[in-house]
Amino acid sequence: MSPADLTDHVDTHHPLRSRSHLKPRILFATPEMSDFVKTGGLGEVAGSLPRALRRHYDVRVIIPGYRRVVERFDHIPVIAQLPGRAGVPPCDLGLVETSDGLQVYVILSAELYQRDGTPYGNAQGDFGDNDIRFARLSLAAAEIARGIDPAWAADLLHLNDWQAALAPAYLAWSGLRIPSILTVHNLAYQGVFPRESLGRLGVPEDAFQMDGVEFYGQISFLKAGLYYASHVTTVSETYAREITTPESGCGLDGLLRTRAAQGRLAGILNGIDESWDPRTDPHLSARFEIDDxxxxxxxxxxxxxxxxxxxxxxxxxxxxxxxxxxxxxxxxxxxxxxxxxxxxxxxxxxxxxxxxxxxxxxxxxxxxxxxxxxxxxxxxxxxxxxxxxxxxxxxxxxxxxxxxxxxxxxxxxxxxxxxxxxxxxxxxxxxxxxxxxxxxxxxxxxxxxxxxxxxxxxxxxxxxxxxxxxRSFGWDKAALDYVSLYTRAIGNTPGLRLRAA
The missing domain is CATH 3.40.50.2000 (Glycogen Phosphorylase B;)
Incomplete structure (x- = not known):
């Protein structure tokens, strides 16, 4: 099955998904979020873009339950149990709310996430089980799309970087097609693991091929997402063009050219939030404005x-x-x-x-x-x-x-x-x-x-x-570009004729 066909088969019988008057539900899956933990631009985007989209959609975020996430709350209510898959362990799914009302799913697995260091490693290097840790994030996103939360099922998955990129693949392998957007924040980081990980990740043997997850004899989480997602975006228009070339495509330029030819690759420039204003920033020793x-x-x-x-x-x-x-x-x-x-x-x-x-x-x-x-x-x-x-x-x-x-x-x-x-x-x-x-x-x-x-x-x-x-670098334009893309993705999926309120 080609990437262009991956939204042709959808579960239209889920009670939440079949009610066309509902505001579309978007699940934003990310390995970091500035509210809790960030290592760079992705964390900033994950803290800002879902909030910019809330006027148009019912948006929730899902993030691993790192120590810095769990310690922010006195109690995290458990709303579902996530099943395991092969070597990916089962765990609980919590739901919390930020001070401004954004709802965030937290994957509760102390063995996977409550560690010293960054989300990805420590002074000794990357964690040796990052394939399992982020397969767990991808599986959790897929389960929410399938409806494991009886009160909320995602109509569209917005997945960020390789850490969440297996989600559309897991859905495809189960025969369920929910529209998905994969945003590539940096193509150089691809989540590449040995072929031996195939079994413990629950990846079907027949998916280990060029039209699937195989990448030079190994497994690439990012390639899986690029292949199985409904649409691919990256974070600027120029970068979207650059990654279709051998010089900047990091070995994935052929697949990206295919996605571009299908009209399923776009560049949407990131924004910055309103806190970046010298007239109001409380961190400055003196606030100022133009000409001051x-x-x-x-x-x-x-x-x-x-x-x-x-x-x-x-x-x-x-x-x-x-x-x-x-x-x-x-x-x-x-x-x-x-x-x-x-x-x-x-x-x-x-x-x-x-x-x-x-x-x-x-x-x-x-x-x-x-x-x-x-x-x-x-x-x-x-x-x-x-x-x-x-x-x-x-x-x-x-x-x-x-x-x-x-x-x-x-x-x-x-x-x-x-x-x-x-x-x-x-x-x-x-x-x-x-x-x-x-x-x-x-x-x-x-x-x-x-x-x-x-x-x-x-x-x-x-x-x-x-x-x-x-210069204005706010999120308004990017949010409208994503609204257009979400509308296209949901509208092209049978049974999902939902409207943005």
């Missing part, structure tokens, strides 16, 4: 003190990022010496690869008055850095969407970015920031030189700041 450069300078002074830098009238550059090769951290390290030599300063916050952490600490030791580094992450520090810096360095080799460049513009910090993915879609060269075409030291240095020249021209600098701060 005194307030912006007050935040710069706070940042310099926080990082132990000298008082300076030169430009302040910031990096707020995971410290990994994808983010072009090596390019930023290479550029730091010339920034300092020309009177600039650099502040860095983030964590990642030890080689980059060490190189940045070494920079700070050699230039203590000009370079400040904090390995880790503090929300308040990050926001003050966006507010106080003049320029944000973001030379990512690839960037599906990126949020930091949006945050920076809202706070009047001009991003210096490689023109790829969402960076190309959100930064206007010479107007709200600076872009360069080749992810190389030379291309990056040229863009930094342009920024330095602009800093010396205060009239032009302030005009660019005004343009940047005037």
């Amino acid at each position: 450069w005194k307030g912006k300078r007050a935040n710069a002074e706070t940042v310099r003190r926080r990082f132990g830098l000298a008082v300076s009238r030169g430009p302040l550059f910031a990096i707020v990022s995971r410290l990994v090769h994808q983010k072009g951290i090596d390019l930023s390290i290479n550029a730091a010496e010339s920034i300092v030599a020309e009177g600039g300063q650099l502040v860095v916050i983030g964590q990642g690869e030890s080689r980059f952490e060490g190189a940045l600490r070494d920079l700070a030791r050699r230039h203590p008055a000009s370079v400040g580094v904090h390995v880790g992450f503090e929300e308040a520090d990050a926001r003050r850095m966006f507010a106080g810096s003049d320029f944000l360095l973001m030379p990512s080799r690839f960037e599906p969407c990126g949020l930091a460049q949006m945050y920076a513009q809202r706070f009047g910090s001009l991003p210096i970015v490689h023109g790829t993915g969402g960076l190309a879609d959100t930064v206007e060269d010479g107007v709200t920031g600076f872009t360069f075409g080749e992810a190389s030291p030379r291309g990056f240095a040229t863009a930094i030189r342009r920024a330095m020249d602009t800093f010396a021209q205060k009239k032009r600098l302030n005009a660019m700041r005004r343009h940047a701060m005037s």
